[in-house]
Amino acid sequence: AQTVTQSQPEMSVQEAETVTLSCTYDTSESNYYLFWYKQPPSRQMILVIRQEAYKQQNATENRFSVNFQKAAKSFSLKISDSQLGDTAMYFCAFMKPGYSGGGADGLTFGKGTHLIIQP
Amino acid sequence: DTEVTQTPKHLVMGMTNKKSLKCEQHMGHRAMYWYKQKAKKPPELMFVYSYEKLSINESVPSRFSPECPNSSLLNLHLHALQPEDSALYLCASSRLLRGPRGDTQYFGPGTRLTVL
Numbered sequence: 600a601q602t603v604t605q606s607q608p609e610m611s612v613q614e615a616e617t618v619t620l621s622c623t624y625d626t627s628e629s630n631y632y633l634f635w636y637k638q639p640p641s642r643q644m645i646l647v648i649r650q651e652a653y654k655q656q657n658a659t660e661n662r663f664s665v666n667f668q669k670a671a672k673s674f675s676l677k678i679s680d681s682q683l684g685d686t687a688m689y690f691c692a693f694m695k696p697g698y699s700g701g702g703a704d705g706l707t708f709g710k711g712t713h714l715i716i717q718p
Numbered sequence: 719d720t721e722v723t724q725t726p727k728h729l730v731m732g733m734t735n736k737k738s739l740k741c742e743q744h745m746g747h748r749a750m751y752w753y754k755q756k757a758k759k760p761p762e763l764m765f766v767y768s769y770e771k772l773s774i775n776e777s778v779p780s781r782f783s784p785e786c787p788n789s790s791l792l793n794l795h796l797h798a799l800q801p802e803d804s805a806l807y808l809c810a811s812s813r814l815l816r817g818p819r820g821d822t823q824y825f826g827p828g829t830r831l832t833v834l
Contacts (some may be wrong), residue, residue, distance in 0.1 A: 620731075633820055634822070634823075641751065642755075642806055642828055643825065643827050643828070644761070644808060644810075644825035645825075646822060646823075646824065649822055659756070682731075688722075690760055690761075694821060694823075696821050702749075702766065702768040702773035702774070702802075703749035703751070703766050703768045703774075703812060703821070704766070704774070705751055705753075705763035705766055705774060705776075705815050706753075706761070706763065706823060707763075707808075708760035708761055708762075709760065710759070710760055711760055
């Protein structure tokens with residue numbers, strides 16, 4: 600079984616600042632996916648970014664980027680030029696791949712980091 | 719289009735009621751999921767359907783009964799629930815194919831369930 604650990608229950612930064620959220624995980628799998636999801640007060644779960652474990656290049660999506668360290672089993676999220684709309688709970692999640700002909704697997708989530716962007 | 723819809727948005731039921739939650743997607747996804755999320759906690763996987771067949775049941779009590787009538791629709795039938803079952807129930811779907819973003823799960827807005 601895999602575990603995901605987010606050690607920062609809450610973080611608060613000023614608007615326009617850069618913030619990094621930490622995530623570590625434990626698994627014996629060699630191939631897997633990692634995700635960051637955000638959940639604003641509406642509680643809609645929104646995909647922020649994903650990373651395939653076999654890719655060495657760190658994923659980026661506009662202001663969001665990750666620092667993926669496979670050997671260290673670390674997957675941090677960096678948010679640049681933070682905006683008020685980034686205020687949300689951020690979940691790090693792990694998933695084994697599902698392939699055509701096989702079955703899908705579910706996400707294992709960390710406990711989340713509540714990020715507050717101050718004006 | 720990555721829309722997953724869920725109905726109803728809110729549901730209040732008594733412990734003796736029978737109700738159903740509905741989830742729908744029209745993205746051609748072949749995997750669908752039910753998660754349960756208590757307040758201030760992460761979502762927890764309940765069920766996974768792959769190609770309309772139940773592939774994972776995370777030891778969920780039998781008072782929760784999933785059903786996948788077709789590739790676009792996922793139901794969760796509720797019967798004789800307990801107050802501790804009150805939670806946000808999230809549905810998700812994914813393509814279940816190799817290739818870019820094949821396994822990315824897209825979530826619906828959830829159903830907030832209160833059991834009295």
